[in-house]
Amino acid sequence: MKPKTKFAGLRTRLQTLLAVTALTLVAAAFPAAAADRTDPPSPHTDGPTAVARARVAADVLMGSYDPGKAWFPSSWWNSAVALQTIGDYMQRTGDRRYLGQLDNTFEKDKGVFPAGVLSGDPLLGNFTSRAIDDSEWWGLTWIQAYDLTRDPKYLDMAVTIANYVYGYWDSSTCGGGVWWNAERTYKNAITNGLWIRLTAELHNRIHGDTLWLNRSRTAWAWFRDSGMINADGLVNDGLTDACTNNGQNVWTYNQGLAIGGGLELWRATKDPAILATVKRLADAAIGPNGLVDDGTLTEACDATDQTCDDNGKQFKGIFMRYWTDLVDTTHDRRYADFLGTQADIVWNKDRDAAGRLGTRWSGATSDDHPNVFDWRTQASALSALVGAVPTPAPLLSLAATLSPAQPVVMPSASGSTTIPVDLGTSATGFFPLLALASVDTPSGWSASPRATLVRLHPHGNAMPASRSVPLTISVPSSATDGHHLVTANLMAAGLRFATQADVLVAHSIDFDTGTVAENPWLFDPDHSQSNGVQNRFADGNAHFTYRFPFPADTTSARVTLTIDAEFVVQVSADNENWTTVLQEDRPITDGSNKADRSIDLTPYLGNGADGSKPVYVKVSDSFPNDGWGGRVYHVTANIVQ
Known part of the structure; x- marks a missing residue:
């Protein structure tokens, strides 16, 4: 040296x-700097800042990853998309910290599982199930892992999944297309958009392939002519039993997969007609009758009088994943500007102090239908932030x-x-x-x-x-x-x-669960869930813990929980030593035991490092095997100083 x-x-x-x-x-x-001082945002963020934003959001998402079950809680296909999004982040930025989690999921979850363990459906092994589109999502996830690592086991798994899916290609109904489910009840846009992308990705990675290329070409031609693309260039959800466009909602992820499938097949063929169709789909998406409201990509369920279900929460991110591919492929400034705008909107309007990203990118909310923040919405909005990272990524x-x-x-x-x-x-x-x-x-x-x-x-x-x-x-x-x-x-x-x-x-405590007002008090959500206002529940081995930092001069305190179902409530002064104070001993699943229950917290007032007297209140499941854990609707507390 x-x-x-x-x-x-x-x-x-x-x-x-x-x-x-x-x-x-x-x-x-x-002397007295104002905390709300902010610099005016630039039209689009610079490259290093885009990397930093994506890193912060990716770390928040991976904070919800369950290393034991090797997935994100309570949703099978959404977990595949979330992991693929993390793969996108790693590929785009060069950050490789989460490769271990990808492999953990691959090794732990590739087996056979009964219904209710990882999915509502039984898992048949090799990430397949009766839900054909779910199987395809996992196929794309493992191709992403292969791209990151060049480990052939991931590509082999994607081939195994694709072979399974091909068993549901059926030319005898509507002239072709992959069935949505094993019962063969529906042919829809998402299953076939995924199929085009999956087969084209396999071709582009398997030297000398013709099999997957021919299948992708066939699928694209069928999809293009199926009628699911309407006169406005937007993709409706699927086909009727009579093989006509069913006129159902234009979900952003259907439009995104149509764009993404066409792009990957164009890379394989360089057929200008395919790229022309892709651009027509893209122009329709951001056109006057498209998927944009006041400059923001918007799902139909984003309306403030509606709430997106756990599926819809992730649709916009899938659209942005393939929109990023469109920008990278075409270098069209209009498409790039739209991508940059969505990333800035997400960061500036749809982010809370904890770095969580919500389902409505505009940040809109309402009392009855609040903007929801969870790992699904995090994965979705992260795709916009990842897309804003330039290539190559700034060092x-x-x-x-x-x-x-x-x-x-x-x-x-x-x-x-x-x-x-x-x-x-x-x-x-x-x-x-x-x-x-x-x-x-x-x-x-x-x-x-x-x-x-x-x-x-x-x-x-x-x-x-x-x-x-x-x-x-x-x-x-x-x-x-x-x-x-x-x-x-x-x-x-x-x-x-x-x-x-x-x-x-706060000098008092009074909040509905499932709202933003709950967030500051929710010390540890563990793997609990919330399906809207006045709703937080913990099933199985999950729990959720509230922390109440009562003032140093508190002499007595009492908390009231509006609670039902099969609950266990425990209290602690230090988040380590727990005392059970409430427990439902009957297997009640119909809400008939819903009531306000008060707990005297005075014996549990702690000694916090900040001088407060904190009390921790934990809710869990008294019958962890039947899927009906403790459910809390409202929390209030009274103190005496």
């Missing part, structure tokens, strides 16, 4: 001096997060309350970075430190370097109830990234 030269040492000292000088100047400029990027991102403060009657917060930083690149982190707080609040230096040592893109910095936020007793933003800015090498914590100041 060569010794350091005096010039190298001088350069290091100069860098440090400049950083410290900047630190001093920033700290001096903070240098800088990102930041605050944790907890949605802390709750219940102030004491006198004195300030402190919140411990971690500033998470990450970077890619090939040289050490000395980043300046500064914190903006609301007027009257304070942060310690207000500014600090963070050293990061990235070694390429495959494993972003990370470091956590502890912060303390001081909240005065005079802070008003409501949401207050704390902003951390991270700057280095000409890059800047901002992140926020949404601090809820």
Whole structure:
């Protein structure tokens, strides 16, 4: 190893001096920085920031991955799409941290499973089931894994799945097409769009292939002429029993797979007629009668008087996956601008402080049909952020997060309350970075430190370097109830990234489950589920835990849960030692035991590091084998100081 030269040492000292000088100047400029100060957004974000945004969102998504079952909770085909989206992210950015999760799923879930374990249907092995489209989603996921790793086992699995699906190609009904299900009841757009893409992808990866190419050509010709593409160039859901367009909804994912299937087949054939049809489909999608509302890609169920089901939550992301392919293939500026716009809309309008992305990209919400945030919506919106990452991906990027991102403060009657917060930083690149982190707080609040230096040592893109910095936020007793933003800015090498914590100041507790009002109190959702307003439930081995940080001067506290079904309620002062305080001993599944049940929390008031007296309340399932766990509708609490 060569010794350091005096010039190298001088350069290091100069860098440090400049950083410290900047630190001093920033700290001096903070007498009362407003937390809601934001820079005007650029029309489309720059490349390094696009990488950072995608990394933050991908990490949030993978926080929901269950390594034991090797999937995302409670949905089989959605899990395939979520993993494929993570594959897209890794392929686009160079980040390879999640290859292990892909392989974990492949090895653990390729077997035979009875209904109810991973899917509502029995799984027949090799990721196949009676749901033919579900099988195809997994085929595409394993081709993505093959592209990332070049391990032939993934491509072999995709071939196995495709051979299974081909058994449901049937020319005797409607002249062709793959059946949607093993019962052969419906021929629809999604199953056949997937089939075109799957067969074309296999051809483009198997040297000397003609079999899959011929099948893809045949499928494309049949789909094009089937009648499912209507006069406006939009794809309706499927065919009637009389083999005509059924006029059902134009879902974004049907349009997306038609575009994506055609693009992959065009790569195999370079047939200009195929590309012309693809462009017609794309132009229709963003045209005046298409799938865009006020500039935002919008599903029919995104209306504020409706709620998308667990399937519809993921449709727009599938559209964006193949729209990204369209941009990469055609380099058409109109298509690229639309992609960039969707990514910016998602980040600026549809993201909460925890980095979660919702189902309505416009951010619209309503009391009865709130914007929903879960891992499915995260995977969907992530596809827009991934598409905005340029190729090749920038080597240098800088990102930041605050944790907890949605802390709750219940102030004491006198004195300030402190919140411990971690500033998470990450970077890619090939040289050490000395980043300046500064914190903006609301007027009257304070942060310690207000500014600090963070050293990061990235070694390429495959494993972003990370470091956590502890912060303390001081909240005065005079802070008003409501949401207050704390902003951390991270700057280095000409890059800047901002992140926020949404601090809820509350003197009382009163919220419906399944709403944004629940989020700050939900300490650990585990694998619980919510299907809308006043609905959170935990089945099997799942649970959910609320944390109530009662003020330091609290003398007594009581919580009331509106709850039914087969519940176990436990209470703890430290989230480790639990006492069961409520339990339903009867197997009740009809909601007949729904009632308000009060619990005296006084014996469980804890001693928090922030000076509060936290209490943890956990709800789980008293009969974990029958699918009807504890369900909570509403939570209130009363305290005496």
